[in-house]
Every structure is written in C-alpha cells, then in structure tokens.
Amino acid sequence: MRRFPFYTSITAALLLAACATAPEAADSGPPPETVIAQALADSNPYDADRMLSELLARNSLTTEQKVQALYHRGSLRRQAANDRRGAIEDFEKLLKMAPDHALAANAKTELGYVRTDIDQIEASMNRFLTLAQWFDGVWTLGDHEEAVTRYRKSGLAPTPEQVETLTDAGYICKTKDSDARLHEYGDERDDLAGLEWCEDLTS
Numbered sequence: 001m002r003r004f005p006f007y008t009s010i011t012a013a014l015l016l017a018a019c020a021t022a023p024e025a026a027d028s029g030p031p032p033e034t035v036i037a038q039a040l041a042d043s044n045p046y047d048a049d050r051m052l053s054e055l056l057a058r059n060s061l062t063t064e065q066k067v068q069a070l071y072h073r074g075s076l077r078r079q080a081a082n083d084r085r086g087a088i089e090d091f092e093k094l095l096k097m098a099p100d101h102a103l104a105a106n107a108k109t110e111l112g113y114v115r116t117d118i119d120q121i122e123a124s125m126n127r128f129l130t131l132a133q134w135f136d137g138v139w140t141l142g143d144h145e146e147a148v149t150r151y152r153k154s155g156l157a158p159t160p161e162q163v164e165t166l167t168d169a170g171y172i173c174k175t176k177d178s179d180a181r182l183h184e185y186g187d188e189r190d191d192l193a194g195l196e197w198c199e200d201l202t203s
Contacts, residue, residue, distance in 0.1 A: 029058075032055055032058070032061060032065040032068070032069065033065070033068075035051055035052070035054075035055045035069075036052070036055070036068055036069060036072055038051060039051040039052050039055075039072065039073075039076075040072060044168050045076055045079075045080035045081040045082075045168070046081055046168050046169040046170065047168075048076055048081070049073060049076055049077065049081045049083070052069050052072060052073040052076070053073065055069050056069050056070065056073070063097065063098060066097065067094055067097065067098045067101050067103060068103075070090045070091075070093055070094040070097075071090070071091075071094055071103045071106070071107055073086075073090050074086075074087045074088075074089075074090030074091045074094065074107065074110065075087070075110055077090065077142070078110055078113065078114045078117070082139055082140045082142070082165075083141075083142035083144075084114050084117050084118050084121070084140060084141050084142055085118065085141055085142040085143075086142045087110070087114045087142075088111065088114055088115065088118070091107045091108075091110060091111040091114070092111070094107050095107055095108065095111070117140075118141065121137050121140055121141055122141075124137060125137045125138075131150070131151070131154055131156060132158070132159050132162065134150075135147045135150070135151060135158065135162060136162075138150075139162075139165070144169065144171075148166065148171050152197055154185075155183055155184035155185045156183055156184075156185055156186060157182055157183035157186055157189065157192055158172075158182075160189070160191045163182075163191055163192070163195070167195070170198060171197065171198055172195050172196070172197060172198060173195070173196055173197070173198040174194055174195060175194060175195065175196045176194070177196070180194075180195075180196040181196065182195045182196055182197060
C-alpha cells in the first residue's frame with residue numbers, strides 16, 4: 001500500500017538549495033538545510049520527525065525552508081513515522097503556502113496517496129478488532145498517545161513488531177530493574193526482557 005518517492009533527486013536539490021541559502025541568524029542551532037539533511041539520513045523515523053518539528057518551530061525560516069521541511073516531514077509521516085493525518089496537514093499547509101513550488105506536484109501526489117490510506121484504515125476500523133489490530137490502525141492514523149494509553153491500561157503486551165516501533169518512538173524504555181514489567185497478563189517473552197513503559201508519555 002505504501003508508495004515511496006524518489007529521494008535521490010530531492011536530496012540533490014536540497015544540497016543545492018543549502019549552498020544558495022544564507023545561514024539563519026535569528027535562531028540557534030544548525031542551518032535548516034543541515035537539519036533536513038540529517039533528518040533524511042536518520043534511521044529512526046520518529047527522531048527524524050522530531051528534528052523536523054523542532055525546525056518548523058523556528059520563527060526565522062524562509063518560505064523555501066518551510067516548504068522543504070513540511071514536504072519531507074509530510075512524506076516521512078506518510079510512510080515510516082506513521083502519522084497519516086499529520087501528513088495531510090503538512091502537505092495541505094505546503095500547498096497553501098507555495099502552490100507553484102517545484103515540490104507542489106509531489107505534495108499533491110502524496111496527498112492523494114495518504115487520503116486513500118486513511119480511507120482504507122478508517123474502513124478497516126469498523127470491523128471487530130483485537131487490541132493489536134486496533135492499535136495498528138490508530139497508530140498509523142497518528143493518534144499515538146491514544147494508542148499507547150489503551151495498551152498500558154490493558155495490561156497486555158504489544159506484539160514484537162509493535163515493541164520495536166514503540167521503542168523507536170520513545171514509549172518503551174530499557175531498564176536494569178529486574179522487577180520491571182511491560183505487561184501484567186500473558187506469557188513471558190524474550191523480547192520483553194529488560195523493558196518497561198517510559199514514564200514520559202510525551203517523549
């Protein structure tokens with residue numbers, strides 16, 4: 001169902017834009033182009049999402065820099081970072097801000113894909129679902145806090161794949177506490193050893 005854009009040409013264009021854009025003076029931290037390049041290279045999509053979100057919070061970004069950050073965050077959220085509704089917001093904001101930008105056509109295409117994804121996910125949520133299936137749908141739509149809260153209250157353990165996702169996203173942490181448990185019900189699993197729910201749900 002996922003469709004991946006061609007990042008090679010986009011990354012090259014991004015590097016060219018970095019050479020042509022003056023460094024930011026009003027905000028601390030690396031230049032926006034450097035942050036975007038680092039986010040695209042990050043193997044953890046949730047860390048990359050946070051990097052781009054922090055960048056977009058800067059007040060001194062140029063329109064070009066905002067467009068680049070919105071496009072790449074939206075594309076990331078449509079795919080590995082699993083935030084389809086957030087992706088729609090990013091693409092729509094980009095198109096409203098710069099409808100004639102070179103990335104506008106790509107944004108429109110991805111917007112169509114993500115709307116189709118949401119329709120399919122929401123339709124699937126109308127069926128009888130296990131907690132794990134419900135979690136996958138809600139998580140992919142972007143309601144991460146709701147998905148995590150329900151799992152924690154249930155006392156059940158996420159699936160091995162979900163454990164990996166939740167660890168990457170910062171909701172499951174490693175611990176040396178031998179008494180720590182990720183779940184109350186169900187069998188012990190090797191992949192759950194040394195793990196617990198992180199205290200900060202907003203991490």
